[in-house]
Amino acid sequence: MNTKQKFSYGLANFILILSVIAYSIMWIDNNIAAPQVIDVYGNTWYDLGYDYGQKCNNKIEGVAAVLDGLKNLLETTTNTTIEEYITLYQPFIPNTTLDFMQGIADGAGVTFNEIFLLNLFFDIYPDVFEGLGLSCSAFIITEKSPPSTGAFFGRTVDNAAISLMEYWQIILRLHPPVGNPIIIHTGAGFVGPLTGMNSKGVAFLVNFVAPDVTGPGMPMLVTGLIVLLYSNTTQDAVAFLNGTYTPSCAPQASGWNYGVLDLKGDAAIIETTHELVHIRWAKDEGNGWIGATNHYVSTEMMPHNQYVSESSQLRLSTIQLVVNNSNQFNLNDAMNLLRSHYDPAFGGDFAGHRSICNHDPLWSSMSAFIAAPKLNYTLVCIGHPCQNDFYLVSFDKILGPIA
Amino acid sequence: MDIKAIDKRIFLILVIICLSGAFPAIFSPNPSIGIIFPILEMVLVWFLLVLGISYLLRFAPTHKDVKLQEFSLFVGFGFIPVLISNIVLSIITILKPAILTNLETINELEMYLSSHPLYSLWFIIPKILPFIAYLAMAIIIGFAIKKIYQINLTWAMYLSIPLVFLTSFSISTLFITFL
Numbered sequence: 225m226n227t228k229q230k231f232s233y234g235l236a237n238f239i240l241i242l243s244v245i246a247y248s249i250m251w252i253d254n255n256i257a258a259p260q261v262i263d264v265y266g267n268t269w270y271d272l273g274y275d276y277g278q279k280c281n282n283k284i285e286g287v288a289a290v291l292d293g294l295k296n297l298l299e300t301t302t303n304t305t306i307e308e309y310i311t312l313y314q315p316f317i318p319n320t321t322l323d324f325m326q327g328i329a330d331g332a333g334v335t336f337n338e339i340f341l342l343n344l345f346f347d348i349y350p351d352v353f354e355g356l357g358l359s360c361s362a363f364i365i366t367e368k369s370p371p372s373t374g375a376f377f378g379r380t381v382d383n384a385a386i387s388l389m390e391y392w393q394i395i396l397r398l399h400p401p402v403g404n405p406i407i408i409h410t411g412a413g414f415v416g417p418l419t420g421m422n423s424k425g426v427a428f429l430v431n432f433v434a435p436d437v438t439g440p441g442m443p444m445l446v447t448g449l450i451v452l453l454y455s456n457t458t459q460d461a462v463a464f465l466n467g468t469y470t471p472s473c474a475p476q477a478s479g480w481n482y483g484v485l486d487l488k489g490d491a492a493i494i495e496t497t498h499e500l501v502h503i504r505w506a507k508d509e510g511n512g513w514i515g516a517t518n519h520y521v522s523t524e525m526m527p528h529n530q531y532v533s534e535s536s537q538l539r540l541s542t543i544q545l546v547v548n549n550s551n552q553f554n555l556n557d558a559m560n561l562l563r564s565h566y567d568p569a570f571g572g573d574f575a576g577h578r579s580i581c582n583h584d585p586l587w588s589s590m591s592a593f594i595a596a597p598k599l600n601y602t603l604v605c606i607g608h609p610c611q612n613d614f615y616l617v618s619f620d621k622i623l624g625p626i627a
Numbered sequence: 628m629d630i631k632a633i634d635k636r637i638f639l640i641l642v643i644i645c646l647s648g649a650f651p652a653i654f655s656p657n658p659s660i661g662i663i664f665p666i667l668e669m670v671l672v673w674f675l676l677v678l679g680i681s682y683l684l685r686f687a688p689t690h691k692d693v694k695l696q697e698f699s700l701f702v703g704f705g706f707i708p709v710l711i712s713n714i715v716l717s718i719i720t721i722l723k724p725a726i727l728t729n730l731e732t733i734n735e736l737e738m739y740l741s742s743h744p745l746y747s748l749w750f751i752i753p754k755i756l757p758f759i760a761y762l763a764m765a766i767i768i769g770f771a772i773k774k775i776y777q778i779n780l781t782w783a784m785y786l787s788i789p790l791v792f793l794t795s796f797s798i799s800t801l802f803i804t805f806l
Contacts, residue, residue, distance in 0.1 A: 236781050240788075373731055555727040565655070572659020573652070585800045599731055613750045616736060623736055625750040627727055 258615055259606045261395045261622050266327070268401055269320045273327020273415075276396070277334075283392050283412035284332035284339075291342055298341075298348065306337055312440040313344055313477060320402070321446050324415055332413065342413045346432070347443045347477035358382050358432040358518060359587065361539045361580045362483055363561070364491040367512035368553045374598025375489035378558040379429050380589045380609060381409070381418050382582055390590040395604055395617060403453030407602055407617055409593050416449035423619060424456045425487030425597035431516050434530040435479025435497040442473045444480050451484065458490040465494045466501050475499050479528065481516040487597045495525045513553070515543040535577035538568045542580060555594060555603070559627050562592040563610040581610045603627075637696060640703030644669045647706050650713035654720060668802050669706065675794050677702050680772060680786065687776040701771030705764035705791070712760035716753050723749045765791040 262279050266272025277284060299305055304312075314322070329339040362379035369375055383389040392412045399405050408420035421427040428451050430444055447465070450473065455461040461484040467474030475498050482494040491506040493516045502525045506514040518536040519529050545568070546561050547553055565575040565583075575583040582588040592609035595602045601618040603626065615624030648669035652662040677699040724746075730736050740746060765788040772783035 233779065233781050236785065240781070240784060244788075555731070556725045559727070560656075564657075566657045570659065570661060572661045573655045573657045574661050574664070599733070601733055611754075616733065618733055621733060621737075623733070623740060625747060626736060627725065 258622060258624060259395055259604060259617075261397060261617055263397045263399065265399045266401060269323040270327040270330075272398065272400055273324040273329075274331040275327075276398075277328040277331020277413075279331075280394060280412045281332040283394065284328065284334060287342060287392050287411065287413050288332075288334040288338040291338055291345070294345070295341060302348070306341055309344060309348070310337065310340055313443065314340075316440060316442040316475070316477070317446050318450070321415055321449065328413060328415070334413075339413055342411075343415050343445045344443050344477065346445070347438065347441075349432075349478075358384065359535060359539070359577050359582045359584075359589070360431045361515075361517050361543065362429050362431055362481075363513055363515040363543045363547060363558075364483055364485050364493075364506060365513045365547065365553050365558065366485075366489050366491050366506045368547060368550065370552055370554050373554060373596060374487075375485055375491060376555065376558065376594060376596040376598075377427055377429060377483060377485050377491070378562050378594045379419060379431075379483075379592065380562055380580055380582070381591045381593065382587065382589050384587045390607060393591055393606060395606075397617075397619065400453060404456075405619060406452045407619065408448075408452070409591060409602075409604060410445070414445050416445035416447070417452060418448075419593040419595070420448065420452050421595040421597060421602055422452040422455070425600070426452065426455045426457065426461060427485045427595035427597055427602075428452050428461070429483040429593070429595075431481040431483070432518055433479040433481050433495070433520060434518075436528045436530050437498045438478045439475065439498045441475035441477040441498055443477045447473045447476065447480075447482070451482075455484070456486075457488070458484045458486040458492055461486075462492055462494060462503055465496065466503065474501070479520075481518075481520070483514075483516055485595065485597060495520045495522055497525070497528045500525065500528065511548065513547045515540055515547075517543075533577075534569070538578045539580055541568050542566050555596065556627065558594055559592075559603070559609075559614060562594075562605075565610065575610070581608060583608060634696070636700050637703070640700055640706070641670075643710055644673050644703060644706045647710035647713055650710065650717055654717045664802055668798055669709075672795050672798050673699070673703060673706065675798070676705075676768065676790060679790060679794070680768070683786065684772070684776045684778070687778060698771065698775050701775065702768055704771070705767040708760040708763035708767070709757075712756045715756060719749065719753055761791055761795060762788075 264272060264276045266275050295306055325339045326336055329336045359382035360380055364377040366375045394412050396408050404422035404424050406420050406422045408417035410418050417428060419429045428448055430448055451461045451464060464473055465482055476496045479497040485491040491514055493504040493514055495502045502522045504514060504522055517540045519532040520526055550557060561580060563581050565573040565579045565581055567574040567578040569578055575581060577584060589608055592605040601616050603614040604617050605612050605614045613625030614627045615622060616626050645666045648666035649662055652665050726739055730739055768791060769784040769787040772787060773780045
């Protein structure tokens with residue numbers, strides 16, 4: 225072997241070893257390290273946003289860059305510019321939240337318009353991707369939970385463009401200038417929760433629904449933030465979501481299934497469209513639990529589904545089957561259900577849109593979340609729930625992996 | 628190697644490949660006919676690795692002398708670490724303690740974790756093991772390429788490592804997307 229050959233083999237070996245080491249570090253960081261929980265503080269809403277933006281600037285810049293591409297698609301599909309969207313939706317957003325958005329934009333080094341679009345995108349999503357739904361599944365266990373655990377909820381968060389979105393999800397502990405401190409699981413740059421719990425023991429979740437009508441109103445992420453900041457009980461949250469509380473969240477920008485649970489075990493799924501609201505109280509359904517996927521189930525709201533996917537109905541039937549068959553449903557059972565690949569249409573395990581834990585490469589489960597208000601902690605799993613671990617996140621601790 | 632001996636071993640290798648696909652699904656809480664998919668997945672990975680590598684190395688000097696059965700046998704040996712990993716993973720899934728059934732409060736969980744420092748191994752091993760198994764598979768296939776096609780080990784590894792990871796990832800993705 226001559227010197228040139230020796231050099232090329234040496235270089236090749238070096239690159240090979242370096243690649244294996246780099247991949248291993250990235251892999252360990254993504255799969256074994258505990259999820260990063262970001263504490264955000266501020267004496268004003270702008271300061272709170274600035275701290276948030278600074279601490280998550282890499283992720284927010286990443287989301288904003290992709291959003292720039294989506295902006296063109298949005299403007300072409302809906303014939304509405306982002307500036308026009310801001311003019312239409314801004315009146316429904318409290319000034320404090322707009323300050324919060326401005327702080328995030330400045331802290332992360334992106335524009336206010338980008339942060340605004342980011343926080344509106346889920347609400348105008350049905351206008352852009354008509355016929356495309358998501359696959360989130362949620363259940364709130366009330367009377368069926370052990371008395372020592374108290375009522376709790378579990379849910380999976382599914383999203384499109386999973387390979388991108390899963391790196392942008394974050395866990396925040398917000399210490400706001402006004403209102404309750406909150407733990408939220410959300411996306412980088414979002415002002416509100418996809419799932420969360422406040423220090424008063426009110427837990428909140430939201431599932432996507434394709435409604436028949438969308439229009440200017442309060443975006444889902446802003447609604448979730450206000451619910452957690454100012455609600456001390458489920459009744460408070462329902463009053464706000466029902467539009468009977470001032471300031472009101474009505475009209476909503478789109479249709480959602482909101483879930484709320486409090487320390488006393490009062491739980492409800494609030495089905496909302498752009499203008500209508502229907503409350504499903506867990507105690508009225510009388511099963512000891514209540515569930516929601518991606519369609520309205522109440523007879524009042526059913527006609528307002530733009531479409532009802534088979535997968536959404538089947539996932540709800542799986543929850544019904546599993547929970548109804550248990551005498552008592554504990555946190556461990558909840559984790560097993562969130563990790564379930566059971567596909568009722570197939571009659572066995574097959575991890576697609578019809579199972580709770582969904583593995584579709586483009587549009588799948590990117591995390592799972594359990595909130596237990598009585599125990600004063602949340603259990604968070606980042607990534608596919610079946611392959612990743614649950615960590616305990618409370619207002620002052622992170623423990624784990626737990627399960 | 629004698630052709631008859633190879634034929635017998637090919638059968639054994641097929642059993643290993645099918646078992647490595649079947650193992651996690653056997654212990655699923657909802658076993659069904661769906662068990663056939665991971666088995667097909669593994670057979671397809673094996674098939675593609677054999678054909679893909681022999682196609683890529685069709686210009687290798689020894690190519691004309693290479694018997695495909697012998698090469699597929701060596702590639703099949705690479706599935707032994709995957710089978711072992713899947714058996715161990717199934718055992719871990721069964722034995723892993725479900726602490727949240729008995730312990731609930733933050734203090735109880737904190738005390739349990741501090742008194743059981745090895746508890747996190749239940750979570751780390753199932754993640755590292757498949758990675759090591761596929762790496763071992765790639766290394767075995769790398770040595771097989773070196774032996775059969777008589778090319779330098781470094782280039783053999785350059786071929787086998789990405790091919791093993793890409794093939795296994797893309798086949799499982801295809802199965803989820805289209806079935």
